[in-house]
Amino acid sequence: MQRIFAADIGGTNARFALFAEHEGNLALRLAVWEQSADLHTAQDMLHIMQQQLQTSLAEGDALVVALAGPTQGLQGKLTNGPLRVDLNGVAQRHNLACCLLINDFTAQAYAMLTPAGAGAKFVRGGVRATTDSAQTKAILGAGTGLGAASLVGCGSAAGNVSWLAVPSEAGHAAFPFMGAEEHAYQGFLARELGCDFPSVENVLCGEGLSVLHYYLTGQFFYPPAVGEQALSHDTPTLQWYARLLGRFCRQWILSTLCLGGLWIAGGIAAKNPLCVEHPAFFQELSVGDDVGGIVAATPILLIADANSGLWGAARAALEHQQWQGLGSNAET
Structure with a gap:
């Protein structure tokens, strides 16, 4: 059995957990939440994590940190917060077999393979279409910011499926407004935010929620109140x-x-499930050509587990170990 420390650091919340793994199965032992604004360095993060989980890193086998921002190797920065992370040397100091820093939606992608993903509510589609499928899976989510990633299955020598998470920056692409009414709103949003081309994140997250409600009603609410x-x-x-x-x-x-x-x-969607249950959501899915019936055939699920990023971070450690094993087998 191995112990896995997991962290999921977003713009608002910093989540920490300790998992136990036995024969490929994960069990969540303890999860705690803190405020991300209180974190500035990796030392801050690791200190609070060990303190709140009441366990020293030296007692663990793996550490995976999922960060809502760009990462490169063991270094990264939180996009919507002061935290800067550098995990170089952490594995050696604490005798960890595995130490990873990944994007938060890389973790959310792996969460689809865990109880958090299996327990998601079906918005459209059937269980059999997803749980036993080796077909590509995808995830997206809007909160303080917007993330999107996919999960691609790859065969192994043993005939089992290994999974590779593919991150993206789709949230920073320009949003595709349609029609005169939406283009009028696009101009209003661009002026309010001071940007030329509002992104998907600008439209669906945080401040964009406040601007949308203000545009439609003349009332200003902060994003949580809009929900x-x-x-x-x-x-x-x-x-x-x-x-x-x-x-x-x-x-x-x-x-x-x-x-x-x-x-x-x-x-946003987890707290307000009507966002994916309203007829307008389903109508938009059917707009335009559906080449090969792909959109209609794809099951859609809503994750309600607020600790899904922690589950995904822990699963990332197992996938990393499996890929390392495949590499060792290839060398021999």
């Missing part, structure tokens, strides 16, 4: 948001060919 006041029941804000989210889901399905399923994560 409580305007996404919890049928309102013009919900109709617009569901339509815009559905459009990005359709694009991501076509971009990734994720016939194994599209999982929707992130705090």
Whole structure:
């Protein structure tokens, strides 16, 4: 049995967990949440993690940190926060067999293979189409920021499927507005945010929620209040948001060919499931040509487990170890 420390650091929340692994099965022993704004360095993060989990890193076998921002090797920075991470030397100091720093949606991609993914609510489709499928899977999620990734199955010498997470920066692509009404809103959003081409993240996350509700109603709410006041029941804000989210889901399905399923994560949809249950969401999925019936055939699921990133980080350690094993077998 091995012990895996997992961290999932977002713009608002920093989540930490300790997992036990036995014969490929993960068990969550303890999970705690802190505020990301309190973290500035890797030392801060590791100190709080060990303190809150009441376990020293020296007692573990692996550490995986999922960060909502760009990563390179064992270094990275939080996009919406002060944290800068450098994990170089951590494995040696604490005698860890595995130490990884990954993007948070690389972790969310691996979460699809865990109980967090298996327990997701089906928005459209059937269980059999996803749980036993080796077809490509994809995930996206809107919260403080927007992430998107896919998971590609690769055969191994033993005949089992190994999985490779493919990250993306799809959230920073320009959002595809359609029609005069939406283009009028595009101009308003661009002026409010001071940008020429609003991105997918600008439209579907954080401040974009406040701007959308203000544009439609003349009322200004901070993003959490928009969810409580305007996404919890049928309102013009919900109709617009569901339509815009559905459009990005359709694009991501076509971009990734994720016939194994599209999982929707992130705090906005998890707290306000009407965003993916409203007729406007489903109508947008059917707009335009569906080449080969790909969009219609793809199951869509909603992840409700707020610790899914932690599960995915722990699973990333197991996949990393499996890929290392495959590399060793290839060398011999």
